[in-house]
Amino acid sequence: MPTFRRLLGFLRPHRPAVILSAALAAVAMGMTVLIPWLTGRAIDQIRSGHGADLDRLGIAIGIAGVLRFALTVARRLVAGRVSLGVEQDLRQRVYDHLLSLELGFFDRQQTGQLMSRATVDLQAVRFFLGYGLVFILQSGLTIVLAAVAMLVVDPLMAVISLVPVPFVVLIAARYGRRARPAQQAVQQRIAELTAAAEESIGGVRVVKAFAREDRQLERFATTTGRVFEQEMIATRLSAFYQPLIGFLPQVGLGVVLLIGGRRVVDGNMTLGDFAAFYTYLLMLLVPMRQLGMSLGLAQRATASGARLFQVLDREPRITAAPGAGALPEGNGHVELQDVTFTYEGAPGPALHDVTLDVAGGTTVALVGATGSGKTTLVALLARLYDVQEGSVRIDGADVRDVDPVALRRAIAVVDDSPFLFSATVAENIAYARPDASREDVELAARRAQAHDFIARLPEGYDTRVGERGLTLSGGQRQRVAIARALLADPRVLVLDDATSAVDASTEQQIKEALGEVMAGRTTFIIAHRLSTIALADEIIVIEDGTVLAHGTHEELLEASELYREIVEKGLPDQVFLTRKPSEREVAGL
Numbered sequence: 068m069p070t071f072r073r074l075l076g077f078l079r080p081h082r083p084a085v086i087l088s089a090a091l092a093a094v095a096m097g098m099t100v101l102i103p104w105l106t107g108r109a110i111d112q113i114r115s116g117h118g119a120d121l122d123r124l125g126i127a128i129g130i131a132g133v134l135r136f137a138l139t140v141a142r143r144l145v146a147g148r149v150s151l152g153v154e155q156d157l158r159q160r161v162y163d164h165l166l167s168l169e170l171g172f173f174d175r176q177q178t179g180q181l182m183s184r185a186t187v188d189l190q191a192v193r194f195f196l197g198y199g200l201v202f203i204l205q206s207g208l209t210i211v212l213a214a215v216a217m218l219v220v221d222p223l224m225a226v227i228s229l230v231p232v233p234f235v236v237l238i239a240a241r242y243g244r245r246a247r248p249a250q251q252a253v254q255q256r257i258a259e260l261t262a263a264a265e266e267s268i269g270g271v272r273v274v275k276a277f278a279r280e281d282r283q284l285e286r287f288a289t290t291t292g293r294v295f296e297q298e299m300i301a302t303r304l305s306a307f308y309q310p311l312i313g314f315l316p317q318v319g320l321g322v323v324l325l326i327g328g329r330r331v332v333d334g335n336m337t338l339g340d341f342a343a344f345y346t347y348l349l350m351l352l353v354p355m356r357q358l359g360m361s362l363g364l365a366q367r368a369t370a371s372g373a374r375l376f377q378v379l380d381r382e383p384r385i386t387a388a389p390g391a392g393a394l395p396e397g398n399g400h401v402e403l404q405d406v407t408f409t410y411e412g413a414p415g416p417a418l419h420d421v422t423l424d425v426a427g428g429t430t431v432a433l434v435g436a437t438g439s440g441k442t443t444l445v446a447l448l449a450r451l452y453d454v455q456e457g458s459v460r461i462d463g464a465d466v467r468d469v470d471p472v473a474l475r476r477a478i479a480v481v482d483d484s485p486f487l488f489s490a491t492v493a494e495n496i497a498y499a500r501p502d503a504s505r506e507d508v509e510l511a512a513r514r515a516q517a518h519d520f521i522a523r524l525p526e527g528y529d530t531r532v533g534e535r536g537l538t539l540s541g542g543q544r545q546r547v548a549i550a551r552a553l554l555a556d557p558r559v560l561v562l563d564d565a566t567s568a569v570d571a572s573t574e575q576q577i578k579e580a581l582g583e584v585m586a587g588r589t590t591f592i593i594a595h596r597l598s599t600i601a602l603a604d605e606i607i608v609i610e611d612g613t614v615l616a617h618g619t620h621e622e623l624l625e626a627s628e629l630y631r632e633i634v635e636k637g638l639p640d641q642v643f644l645t646r647k648p649s650e651r652e653v654a655g656l
């Protein structure tokens with residue numbers, strides 16, 4: 068079972084604690100077996116009427132009990148530490164690995180799936196490694212030792228008393244196997260419920276605006292219904308199995324009482340031995356149950372482990388080539404040579420036969436319809452994906468020969484809906500350069516036309532922006548993202564312009580900010596508005612994944628029919644333009 072063996076490997080860093088935990092369990096187990104035997108002896112003493120050793124036996128039982136208690140507390144503390152340690156290591160490892168994977172991996176993964184591996188599966192593994200293994204060891208050995216002790220005292224009675232053990236273990240294992248997935252499904256559905264509630268509340272503006280409370284309620288009711296159904300499945304399982312697991316040993320107790328009692332009456336067995344058997348059976352109840360549950364746990368952990376290894380074994384596909392170093396010196400000269408790129412699983416290429424030469428320091432606007440390949444093209448510059456054919460070069464170096472970290476430090480992206488982390492405004496601006504001083508952060512914000520509104524926030528630069536920066540307006544978020552790019556001081560800048568979301572004066576401010584950012588570096592602007600094209604030195608027209616035309620505004624007006632059409636009628640994807648560009652803007656292109 069390779070998965071199982073690999074799982075055990077996670078215990079390696081915790082070996083001393085695992086050994087200590089097993090040793091503590093073994094001694095505690097010895098006490099567990101000793102107590103019924105001592106009890107039997109004490110009862111024999113009482114029965115014989117002289118009771119000379121009664122005090123000593125009583126004290127010995129007391130000491131064994133206290134020892135067992137102390138050892139169990141210690142063992143639980145040590146095992147708990149191991150379990151949490153394994154959890155921490157694993158979390159770190161999974162997260163570390165996920166971040167090392169290329170963007171393409173995430174394109175094809177459901178976030179929920181990854182999350183469930185990082186939480187539910189990880190819990191199953193850590194619980195088994197931390198507790199389950201020791202439980203199996205402890206319970207198994209307790210049962211074996213008790214069985215040996217019982218066989219020595221009275222073989223026939225031992226066999227009778229031990230009959231329920233395999234059944235209880237098997238049934239408990241079966242319960243463990245069935246109950247855990249049912250419980251996990253409950254968890255999963257509760258997670259869906261939370262997501263549904265979150266969406267309704269997060270999207271409350273849309274819900275209210277369209278007066279669709281009824282629809283949201285209906286959906287929510289369906290989700291709560293699903294939780295109820297799954298919880299009922301789990302409840303039915305426990306309603307049946309739990310009493311059954313308790314019932315079988317009671318049958319055993321009845322049989323022991325019946326047969327053992329008769330043997331004591333007939334004088335074939337001492338009352339002490341009988342009492343010892345009785346106590347053994349009572350004391351074995353917990354280990355029997357525990358062994359079964361832990362075996363179920365082992366099965367779950369192996370299944371969860373396999374799911375975790377699927378992620379951990381997925382090799383990153385975009386890595387630094389051996390000996391890859393920094394980008395050569397330069398001012399951001401970008402060349403694409405016969406580039407063809409297809410997304411994994413896509414029916415056709417998103418880009419094909421793209422050849423481009425953009426001199427360092429120039430600003431180019433990428434123009435084209437939705438889905439024509441603009442975003443894909445700029446993603447290739449930072450090597451977020453690897454091309455299948457051709458090459459992408461920055462300042463003469465093929466991006467595949469450069470250390471990806473160095474490459475990405477030289478390229479900054481301002482997205483059309485910028486992502487801000489739930490941190491302070493200053494931390495968000497300094498994301499690429501956490502060591503930047505407050506003066507640097509402020510300077511970048513000023514140049515990005517963001518200082519004034521930041522200064523008006525309740526705590527200025529120390530205001531925390533919520534998840535995804537939702538407490539800021541679209542235009543504000545964009546300017547914070549521009550400041551972030553400015554502070555990174557990249558050689559190549561990519562701007563996914565989405566100024567259509569903001570009003571004219573904010574747009575003007577953003578434009579001014581962009582002017583600041585673009586100075587002295589190569590800039591690619593994905594232009595969604597004609598007015599944005601005016602910021603560019605050159606224009607690249609893209610259609611169906613290939614470059615249709617490349618030149619200055621005047622050249623393209625001459626050479627490209629599509630470009631002329633764009634200038635006359637607006638961008639193909641801008642049918643929803645709220646404000647037609649003024650003649651002056653178009654004329655000023």
Ligand SMILES: Nc1ncnc2c1ncn2[C@@H]1O[C@H](COP(=O)(O)OP(=O)(O)OP(=O)(O)O)[C@@H](O)[C@H]1O
Nearest residue numbers: 174410413417435436437438439440441442443444
């Ligand atoms: N992660 C992806 N996986 C598979 N296909 C993708 C992926 N991203 C984009 N595509 C496809 O590649 C093509 C080019 O998309 P791209 O995002 O580059 O277009 P775009 O010109 O930037 O469009 P827009 O102006 O709408 O942003 C589209 O057909 C799109 O469906």
